[in-house]
Every structure is written in C-alpha cells, then in structure tokens.
Amino acid sequence: MKHSLSEGRQLVYLQGIEGSYLRELDVRVIGYENGGYILDRTIMHYQGGGQPGDRGVLLSGDLSIPIYNVKKKGKNVLHLSTVETPIDRGKLVLDWERRYKIMKMHTLQHAISSVIFQDGYESLITEVFPGYGFIESNRDDIKIRGEGYDINKISRNLKRYDVRREDLDPRLMARCNLDKLPKSISEISVVEIEGLDLCACAGTHVKNTAEIGDYWIRAPGNRVEFGLF
Ligand SMILES: [Zn+2]
Missing domain, CATH: 2.40.30.130 (Elongation Factor Tu (Ef-tu); domain 3)
Structure with missing residues (x-):
C-alpha cells in the first residue's frame, strides 16, 4: 500500500x-x-x-x-x-510461474474494483492468490453486468510511478481510501491502468491487461470472486 x-x-x-x-x-x-x-x-x-x-x-x-x-x-x-x-x-x-499468475490476478482486481466503483461499490477488502481472488464490498447487491468486464479483451497499458502526497489526484482519494493512510507517508506508489483506474499499490501487476487471458467472475452477496481459467 x-x-x-x-x-x-x-x-x-x-x-x-x-x-x-x-x-x-x-x-x-x-x-x-x-x-x-x-x-x-x-x-x-x-x-x-x-x-x-x-x-x-x-x-x-x-x-x-x-x-x-x-x-x-x-x-x-x-x-x-x-x-x-x-x-x-x-x-x-x-x-515465476506462481508470481505471474499473481500479477495477472492483482491487475484483474484493480480493474474489477474500478468497474464496480463506477456503480457505487467500494472495495473494502481485497485478496489475490495465484489464480483466485476476491473483493469484499460495502453493499451486498452487486450485479455483474456484461458491460465493463471485458477487461482482458481491451489492451490497456499499466504504469507505476511515485507521487508526493500533496500532488495526489483527487480521484485517488475516492477509489482507494487514501485518507486512511498515516499522515507520515509522504510519497505514494501509484499504479495506473490506462483509461480505467488509478490506485495506490505496492503489489505486482502485468504490463498490459491483454496478458490476463480468460477469467471467470461471480458475485455472491457482498463478495466479487474471480479467477483465471
Ligand atoms: Zn495492486
């Protein structure tokens, strides 16, 4: 984080x-x-x-x-x-085989969190593993629409860079709850999915969303679960 x-x-x-x-x-x-x-x-x-x-x-x-x-x-x-x-x-x-799966999963998690956030759902807890992951949201009526979940079909590049806290884009504060970060943290590592998402993260991700490949997704209750085929 x-x-x-x-x-x-x-x-x-x-x-x-x-x-x-x-x-x-x-x-x-x-x-x-x-x-x-x-x-x-x-x-x-x-x-x-x-x-x-x-x-x-x-x-x-x-x-x-x-x-x-x-x-x-x-x-x-x-x-x-x-x-x-x-x-x-x-x-x-x-x-590497295990790590690369985790990189795909973590990228997928950012993208899904961004898509559900546009519909008003926050990602309170997120966990990814090699090939499987979940997001726990603040609401329990998540609907997975077809639209927006074609994450692996659209080629989007990812970038990582460090941002001084005072220079942070306000969009970050909304999706990533940065106000919970201690005031002592002055520099923050940001991961951007071109045209889709911007979030503080110190995890590992793929260079392009097309690398994710085929995946499944379902939303029981307040959880979104997803994994690689
Ligand atoms: Zn991440």
Whole structure:
C-alpha cells in the first residue's frame, strides 16, 4: 500500500511496471534472523496489501536454499527459509510461474474494483492468490453486468510511478481510501491502468491487461470472486 522512495530502490520489483518482470537478481546477504535472510535488495514481494509473499530459491555455489515466503518485520524484509547457511552473496530466483499468475490476478482486481466503483461499490477488502481472488464490498447487491468486464479483451497499458502526497489526484482519494493512510507517508506508489483506474499499490501487476487471458467472475452477496481459467 505504501513505501518510501528509498525503500523503493531496495524493492526492485517496484521500479516501474518492468521491475515486476525480473525473475532473478544477484544479491548481497546482510544476515539471517527470525527465520529469514535479509538481502541488500530483492525481486520478491513481501506479504501484504492483499497479495501473498513470493517463493523461490537463493542460489550460492552448489547450494539451492528454498525461500517459502517473504514477510516484513520492522524495517527488514525477511526471505523465510528453514535452511540457515552463512553466505555473503547469492542469486535470488523467483518462482515465476506462481508470481505471474499473481500479477495477472492483482491487475484483474484493480480493474474489477474500478468497474464496480463506477456503480457505487467500494472495495473494502481485497485478496489475490495465484489464480483466485476476491473483493469484499460495502453493499451486498452487486450485479455483474456484461458491460465493463471485458477487461482482458481491451489492451490497456499499466504504469507505476511515485507521487508526493500533496500532488495526489483527487480521484485517488475516492477509489482507494487514501485518507486512511498515516499522515507520515509522504510519497505514494501509484499504479495506473490506462483509461480505467488509478490506485495506490505496492503489489505486482502485468504490463498490459491483454496478458490476463480468460477469467471467470461471480458475485455472491457482498463478495466479487474471480479467477483465471
Ligand atoms: Zn495492486
């Protein structure tokens, strides 16, 4: 949901939309604590903002150290692993197949949230997983019309950029509840779907909505559920 610019340089996956497409990265290992490796920089998204943490491996020499999740604890991003080995450097390799599904799902979630918002429904809670996701809204009478849900059929580019809080577009305040963000957050990472949506987000997304491919959607009660075929 938020990050500072300096953290953004460490979180390589947040450098433009392209940063989310890096599958491997040479890293320096700062240490191992609380069950996880701390690295100088990373391509792995840490769990939060309605998106799961990434998985993958940390390679060093003949070693292949499994990373089963990534979480933030205090200021540190922990690459969680049950294998503790003292190493100085390594190559971080993402479980790309899983991550790419999450990128499609997160992009789909933004688009659906934007479409239902136009009909007066707020997205109070959003969660995406590899291949499945849901939105919980403030009202329980959501109707999925045909119109507006052809998200994967219209080619729209995505962009990511940092905005100073005082320069934020008022449209952001409406769809994304930015007034809930602590006043101490001065710079906000914004994801824009060309001609459709603008929202603060520190997750990962695809470059173009056409990448999403076929998906299903249904709306039981106050939830919208959706997934990839
Ligand atoms: Zn997002």
